[in-house]
Amino acid sequence: MAVGIVEQLVEEATRADASVAGMLRKLKVIAARTKAGALGEWVDHELSGYPVGTAVPPYRGPFDLQVLGSLSGPFGTGFENAPIPSIPFPEKYHDSLFRHTFREPVAELEGLAANGGNLRIAWPADAIAMAQHLSSKGSVRINPTLVLNAAYKAVSPSMLAGILDAIRSRILDLALTFEVVAPSVGEEGDKVVSSGQVTNIFHTQMFGTSSNVAIGSTNVHQTADVSVRGDESTLLKSMRAAGATDTELAELSTALRVDRDENGGVTPAEPGPEVSRWWSRWSLKAASAAGQIGTGLASGVAAQAINAYFGLA
Incomplete structure (x- = not known):
């Protein structure tokens, strides 16, 4: 039957x-x-x-994510994958820069989770420029001697697995x-x-x-x-x-x-x-x-x- x-x-x-x-x-x-x-x-x-x-179910976010960045300074100094704290940034930027809502189709989430690696959601160039501008004004001090070149929100496979x-x-x-x-x-x-x-x-x-x-x-x-x-x-x-x-x-x-x-x-x-x-x-x-x-x-x-x-x- x-x-x-x-x-x-x-x-x-x-x-x-x-x-x-x-x-x-x-x-x-x-x-x-x-x-x-x-x-x-x-x-x-x-x-x-x-x-x-469109409203998104709570199981898809928004989630607070760790942000890691690439920092460089004089004489070849710098750091890769350095944690970028959200506290120095004005609250109005937290949603776009330090949180993420997963709107992607389920099949895409399954594919990303199956890869087993950490997913990186890069900050757009405008966000990097804004951070550098705020830093130059003294509004944001990530590191007084270094420049932020790139940053991304880190998503673990376990987070994707949790949504699925x-x-x-x-x-x-x-x-x-x-x-x-x-x-x-x-x-x-x-x-x-x-x-x-x-x-x-x-x-x-x-x-x-x-x-x-x-x-x-x-x-x-x-x-x-x-x-x-x-x-x-x-x-x-x-x-x-x-x-x-x-x-x-x-x-x-x-x-x-x-x-x-x-x-x-x-x-x-x-x-x-x-x-x-x-x-x-x-x-x-x-x-x-x-x-x-x-x-x-x-x-x-x-x-x-x-x-x-x-x-x-």
Whole structure:
């Protein structure tokens, strides 16, 4: 008997030598066949990379990295691979010079990790020139007698392996959940599981939240200011209070309209594909914000607001 996609994922995710990119492609099949947009969007980003400006899961950074540099001075003096401390540099430069967020596709990360050597992320020429300029002004004193010629952020193979392991663990969590509630999900012709159910499972495993009645943590004292199903203006007001920006609110309004149009002009019984995708992006931004807009009380209020809008609260 043929082995199903879910069984394959469980088996591969528990093997250290299995390709993470290969597992993601199997999840892409599940996302496409169930029309689970949020899952598909995450898989696409992992396979193709996260464009600049797109929220990145916390397991991809930003990470503080050691910076090493090439220094030279008079009479042939100098050092190679000398540690460059971040403290002398103004804080506004720390993110670009001493931290890194890994936006690369999974296959690229796997290739870099397989090489076994340390990865070097070179400072651009402008950064070297800026450091030299700041040094000449006395703003930054790396070494009073030496000049910084080159610098790079050092990335160990173990850091790359940690990112890949985080993705592998999420895939395994998804597969194990599917194994219990929908072992045939993604198989050709399978209609047992809806896109909403798959999206819920995805959100639960990725963010500890899901996109319908179980969305977010609602065990908070503050409640969302939504009491009428389909009350969009109050929903947007509640989402603004939870930290959503004007741009995000406009995108949510568009998502609500598209899902409503797809449902014959009537508010669907649960979040549709577009709203689920919006929630996925917003949740990812919240998780990346490390304790800001989408965590704790704010995420509970946001979850309650969306649940109430769909009549699920």
